Amino acid sequence: MSETETTARTAGGPAVAGGAQGTGRERDAPGVGGTAGYVWTTVDDAPVRELFPGIRIRPLWTGADGAKAQVLEMDAGSRWDGVDVHAPGPEEVFVVSGTFHDGDREHPAGSFLHAPAGSWHVPQSAVGCTLFVFYPEG
Numbered sequence: 001m002s003e004t005e006t007t008a009r010t011a012g013g014p015a016v017a018g019g020a021q022g023t024g025r026e027r028d029a030p031g032v033g034g035t036a037g038y039v040w041t042t043v044d045d046a047p048v049r050e051l052f053p054g055i056r057i058r059p060l061w062t063g064a065d066g067a068k069a070q071v072l073e074m075d076a077g078s079r080w081d082g083v084d085v086h087a088p089g090p091e092e093v094f095v096v097s098g099t100f101h102d103g104d105r106e107h108p109a110g111s112f113l114h115a116p117a118g119s120w121h122v123p124q125s126a127v128g129c130t131l132f133v134f135y136p137e138g
Helices: none
Strands: 006-009 015-018 020-022 049-052 055-063 068-074 091-101 106-108 112-115 129-135
Touching: 068 091
Parallel strands: none
Antiparallel strands: 006 015, 020 055, 049 055, 055 068, 068 129, 091 106, 091 112, 091 129
């Protein structure tokens, strides 16, 4: 498999070559509603990795250019160890549930945050939260 090809699971089937990495499934039926090449998954199917005590990451997708989509879960009272610097590019965050605190202010469920490249914050949550995080430049 070339560097630009990756593996995605198909529903109920073996791994297949695709155009993006992740724990997702690839829809490879050509011409089906314009969705050929879609990659999909569920949060429950994504592997879990603990970053810090009470903070877990679930990678959903990684593009050939390094872009990535993840779910970040923070337990009540959890706090990032140190400063989270956004490099090489920006970070896009959507608060799915709970309340996220960036070290400066609280962001309740339904909030969207754009953190430009080079910015930083100290992620934490007093009540716990689930975030959808997208890194368009890796």
